[in-house]
Amino acid sequence: MQSTMQDFPLTIAAILRHATTVHGDRTVTTATGDGFRHTTYREIGADTARLANALRRLGIAGDQRVATFMWNNQEHLTVYLAAPSMGAVLHTLNIRLSAEQIAFIANEAQDQVVFVDMSLAAQLAAVLPSLETVHTVIAVGDGDVAALVESGKTVLRYADLLSRESADFDWPALDENSAAAMCYTSGTTGNPKGVVYSHRSSYLHSMATNVVNGFGIGFGDSVLPIVPMFHANAWGLPYGTMMAGADLVLPDRFMDAKSLIQLIETQRPTVAGAVPTIWNDVMNCLEKDPGRDISSLRMVACGGSAVPVSLMQTFEERHGVQIRQLWGMTETSPLATLAWPPPNVPREQQWALRATQGRPVCGVEARIVDDQGAVLPSDGESVGELEVRGPWITGSYYLGRDEAKFADGWLRTGDVGRIDALGYVTLTDRAKDVIKSGGEWISSVELENHLVAHPAVLEAAVVGVPDERWQERPLAAVVIKDGADVTAQELREFLADRVVRWWLPERWTFVDEVPRTSVGKYDKKTIRARHADNAYEVTEVRD
Amino acid sequence: MQSTMQDFPLTIAAILRHATTVHGDRTVTTATGDGFRHTTYREIGADTARLANALRRLGIAGDQRVATFMWNNQEHLTVYLAAPSMGAVLHTLNIRLSAEQIAFIANEAQDQVVFVDMSLAAQLAAVLPSLETVHTVIAVGDGDVAALVESGKTVLRYADLLSRESADFDWPALDENSAAAMCYTSGTTGNPKGVVYSHRSSYLHSMATNVVNGFGIGFGDSVLPIVPMFHANAWGLPYGTMMAGADLVLPDRFMDAKSLIQLIETQRPTVAGAVPTIWNDVMNCLEKDPGRDISSLRMVACGGSAVPVSLMQTFEERHGVQIRQLWGMTETSPLATLAWPPPNVPREQQWALRATQGRPVCGVEARIVDDQGAVLPSDGESVGELEVRGPWITGSYYLGRDEAKFADGWLRTGDVGRIDALGYVTLTDRAKDVIKSGGEWISSVELENHLVAHPAVLEAAVVGVPDERWQERPLAAVVIKDGADVTAQELREFLADRVVRWWLPERWTFVDEVPRTSVGKYDKKTIRARHADNAYEVTEVRD
Structure with missing residues (x-):
């Protein structure tokens, strides 16, 4: 027995159609540093069609990759929509990766065109000569493009390009399983690895952001993705918000706490998403300036690293804002x-x-x-x-x-x-950071969480290092607060009240700062390497 | 470029897995007339597996059809889950159709097994001999099965059947485009027509019920589908509620206003769905008994026919309950x-x-x-x-x-x-009721809405009848309230203030009641036929 249902593909183009018709009057706001600019989904739809026409004219065909090197802004949104809807593949380059990694990624993906915010032009210009398949750079915003031109690539202005094109585009019929976008992991082990999202996966993930048990975005909302569109699809918020017909508020590069508070106070988003560091900064800033009002937010999605309960409690009790912790990764779209x-x-x-x-x-x-x-x-x-x-x-x-x-x-x-x-x-x-001691697992993160609870400790990273008897044992790398003083022995005693005995580190090193990866996580690989190279002065403490 | 996403099918079995694990402790409540019985999704999952084992043992294979003739209760829910998840096709028989229509439908669908609530046994027994492909009847609940046995079909008891089976079932891998369920339209023109839902369409529709802009069901909710599971999938509420991990409250056959109010007061659902007639009855009942409390409801979905604004306003102002009008049909899943x-x-x-x-x-x-x-x-x-x-x-x-x-x-x-x-x-x-008068369209429904606003009018149906000059002209069939008195001339003058002149009906008939279809809508085909047969006494009024 055959189903009688329509064979209707789940595509980014369907999200675009819905947002630009049923919710065509809803707004997209972008921070400009000294103010905000506003447009509507109807206008975004027109620009998206113009952009698709321009990309066709530049030779983008089939499933060629269209890259972005951009902040969260309305132009980035048009690339998010145009590239997949015309059958090409959006490739968001993570501006926080090293020049080597960016070159590796762009070359492996065979990117043809790169859109770049002029505020990032110098950073892109430095790597542009290594991007072998890129033939055209599209500069977004004002400013001198000389550094980009030096690469020998064709350099065009986004605004000029669109001004010459029609706001109608004959969107192709697409298989929902075809590639829509790609994003590379920012893993610290080996080269980044590419994830290729399909139209179907992007559409379903967007529905999940609209589901009550997900982010619960509806057309009563105004959504602020602080999490960058160049990393894990801004948690799916751009597509999800458009699917919901909610307003979209984009911070561009103005992501310091003060700018964000100003943005929240004036644009009054109801939902936002960012990593804990950002909310921590916002909390600290609000403590110094308690008159500010972020109460338009009803829900804040927070993830990327573990969210401290104290942060959630402060937001809820002092500011009436719910923080909801989430977990995901580039490989999970990410929600x-x-x-x-x-x-x-x-x-x-x-x-x-x-x-x-x-x-x-x-x-x-x-x-x-x-x-x-x-x-x-x-x-x-x-x-x-x-x-x-x-x-x-x-x-x-x-x-x-x-x-x-x-x-x-x-x-x-x-x-x-x-x-x-x-x-x-x-x-x-x-898994790679778990310390495998005599066949049992010791959690490096739990040890770290206990250590930072000590009043003298600013930061602490714990890694497994080789041990003759137990295979691996924990090494604690600790940053002491300015003016504070504590010994390894004292910290070990502090831990002894909190974890089982065999978890207690014997090896301790005091450092000025913990090395971090491009996305701000502890770089445990480097810590282990430095320890292997005897670059750390290690104190051994045993009972 | 290939997408790298998992090829993961959207199936009813995936909803079943989610609800029975992550939300395994949430409850399913069924009204029993003098109280309520409760179970959990975990238990529903076990019964669903038992039922699938039993159906296999009864010979159900491939995509054979498994029919139900049941109210909204937990046993019906297990058939909703077991049949599609084992690869068979659920076929909900609409108990409100005529015996001839039920026989036509069950024979066309080639139903093999029918589940019947014992409270509906007599009704099914009357048509059972005509169900050519049905070999087994499974009786749900207590009571004498003699009338069913007379048909010569095998008659088994649901409870006995499950008691013998394992709570583990080796669910097959299914293509998401395969048939999951079917439902016939209750169209008044010609024979009912079958719609065959796929796993994919059912899964996506369930997501839509969970989306904020849809019914917005989340795991904070408790959902009461009053709309029957035998008609348009109870608006997708059973699957949608399980996907959300919300509690489910089922009224069984106790759908009179008094029983519903009792159910709402004691079981405290937050979301409910029913046609306007039901909410109208509830409103009238609450007017007589203002101490009752239905304020647990935050949202009530209402559709099937146009929802009067006065009904929505009364619910919101007097009872704090939002009614949201929706539109859909069997062919649209239905949301x-x-x-x-x-x-x-x-x-x-x-x-x-x-x-x-x-x-x-x-x-x-x-x-x-x-x-x-x-x-x-x-x-x-x-x-x-x-x-x-x-x-x-x-x-x-x-x-x-x-x-x-x-x-x-x-x-x-x-x-x-x-x-x-x-x-x-x-x-x-x-479209079939629009009155095509001289190339222009007159809305029969707008005329009806204006007529029932007249204090003397209880009901009014307007149909197009043949007219020599204009092709079609409206005929108004009016039921006058007990003790009231009004003439066609007066009603025509009443309308004249409200619609354009050329819409005013010349032909009027006063009737004791408006004929209705099996689902309670005006049966305009019958009205036109009676008019053609000169069965109505028609008053002609012209200016």
């Missing part, structure tokens, strides 16, 4: 789990559940497995590597790289943790 | 449009927008076309037939019936109306 308690849960337990990475939104399935790949129970106690699957989870990397990350239809996330009976996921470590 | 105003709209305009059929939820696209199929502008003025398309809209009928309803990838809904610039659809008539 995978979201931490919100069910109704009728006592207040104390609510905070415990909100401190987890959350539970899978419908569409995503999660499980934990042991070293041998055996599935462990979701009992809140068993610890293993998190695996996920679903229609917006990647099943391979571009060009088949790193096949070991995929098994039996599941993505091996490289995150280690546990799942409770109601699906709440608590991640305790990256 | 297609939903009437909710954008933010920042003045209060007066809000009611005007809420009185429309609403605008398309993302996924559904709508347009109006004229007699020749030319697309008309969405300008709020042009009137034409509504066409819709999308991933949960049907593209044909089972066995290719009534091909004229489908053109160019769009479903011709048979509804006539207009669309405004923001997508709000206002339906004024069924």
Whole structure:
């Protein structure tokens, strides 16, 4: 028996049609530093068609890659829409990667055209000569393009380009499984790996952002993606907001706390998304200037690294803003789990559940497995590597790289943790950072969390280092606060009250700062390498 | 370039997995007349597996049809889940259809097994001998099965059947485009026509019910589908509620206003769905008994026929309950449009927008076309037939019936109306009921709405009848309230203040009641036939 339903493809073009018709009067606002500029989805739709015409004229055909090197702004949004809807593939370049990584990525993806914000022109110009397949650079905004021209590439202005084109484009019929966009992981091990999103996966992920159990975006909202459009699709907020017909507020490059508070106060978004660091900065800024008002926000999505409960509590109690922790990665589009308690849960337990990475939104399935790949129970106690699957989870990397990350239809996330009976996921470590001591696992992150709770400690990173007897043992690299004083012995005693005895590090080093990756996470690979090179002065403390 | 995303099918089984694991402790409540019985999704999952084992044992294989003749209760839910998830096709029989229609439908669909609530056993027994392909009847609940046994079919008890089976079932991998469920239209013209939903369409429709701009169901909710599971999938609420991990409250056959109020007061659902008649009864009942509390409801979905603004206002002002009008049909799964105003709209305009059929939820696209199929502008003025398309809209009928309803990838809904610039659809008539007078269209529904506003009128139906000069002219069939008195001349003068002159009916008939279809709509075909047979005494009034 055949289904009688229409064979209707889920595409970015369908989101574009919906937003530009039913919600055509809703606005897109972009920060300009000294103010804001506004447009509507109807106008964005016209510019998107102009841009598609321009890209065709520049020779973009088939599924060629169209790259961006841009902040969150309305022009970036038109590339987000035009490239996939015309059948090409959007490739967002992460401006925070090294020049070498950017060149590797752009060359592997064979990018043809790059859109660049003029505020990033110097940074792109430095790497442009290494971008072998790029023939054209499209400069967005005013300013001197001389540095870009030096590369020998064709350099065009976005505004000029659009001014010559028609606001009608004959959008092609596309297979929903065809490539829509690609994004590279910013993994610290080896070269970045490409994830290629399909129209289908992007559409379904957008629906998930509109679902109440997801971000819950509806046309009553105004959404502020602070998380960059060059990294993990700004958590799907641009497409999701357009699908919902909500207003979109874009901070461009003005992402310091003061600018963000000004933006929130004047543009009154109801939903925002950013990493904890940003909200921490905003909180500190609000403490110094308590008259400011961010209460238009009803919900703030927060992820990228673990969200401190104290941050969530401060926002809720002082500013009436709910922070919802979420977890995901480039490979998961990224919305995978979201931490919100069910109704009728006592207040104390609510905070415990909100401190987890959350539970899978419908569409995503999660499980934990042991070293041998055996599935462990979701009992809140068993610890293993998190695996996920679903229609917006990647099943391979571009060009088949790193096949070991995929098994039996599941993505091996490289995150280690546990799942409770109601699906709440608590991640305790990256698999590569877990310290394997005598066959048992020690969580480096839990040790770090306890260490930073010590009043003298500013930062602390814990890594596994080789040990003759136990294979690996923890090394703690600690940054002491200005003017504070503490010994390894004292810190070890501090920890002894908080973790099991065999977790206590014997090796301690005091450093000026913890090395970080391009996205601001602790660079544990570098710490381990420095330790192997004897670059650290290590104090050994045993009982 | 290939997408790297997982090839993950959207299936009912995926909804089942999500609800029974992540939301396994949420409850399903069924009314029993003198109380309520409760179970959990975890238990529903176990029963669903038992049922799938039982159906396999009864020989259900491949995509054979499994029919239900049931109210909204937990057993019906297990058939909703088991049949599609095992690869079979759920076929919900509409108990309100005539015996002839039920036999036609079950035979055309080649139903193998029928589940029947014992409270409906007598009704099914009457038609059972005509169900040629049905070999087994599964009786749900207690009571004498003798009448069913008389048919010569095998008769089994649901509870006995499940008690013998394992709570594990090896669910097959299914193509998301395979058939999951079927439902017949209850059209008054010709035989009912079959719509075959796919797993994909059911899954996407469920997501739409979870989307904020849809029903907005999340795991904070408790959902009461009063709209029957035997008609248009109870508006997708059973699957949608499970996908959301919300509680489900099922009224079984106890759908009188008093029982519903009792249910709402004690079980405290937050979302409910029913046709206007039901809410009208509830409103009248609450007027007589103002101490009752239905304020647990935050949102009530209402559709199936136009929702009077007065009903919405009463619910909101007296009971704090929002009624949201929606429009859809069996062919649209059914959620297609939903009437909710954008933010920042003045209060007066809000009611005007809420009185429309609403605008398309993302996924559904709508347009109006004229007699020749030319697309008309969405300008709020042009009137034409509504066409819709999308991933949960049907593209044909089972066995290719009534091909004229489908053109160019769009479903011709048979509804006539207009669309405004923001997508709000206002339906004024069924295409077959529009009165075509001298090349122009007169809306029968608008005339009816004005007539029932007259204090002496209880009901009024207007149909087009043949006219020598104008091709068609309106005939008004009016039911006068008990004790009231009014003449055709007076009603015509009443209308003259409200519609354009050439709409005024010349032909009037006063009747005891307006004939209705099986689903309670005015049966205009019968009215026209009775008029043609001179069965009505017609008063002619001209100026």
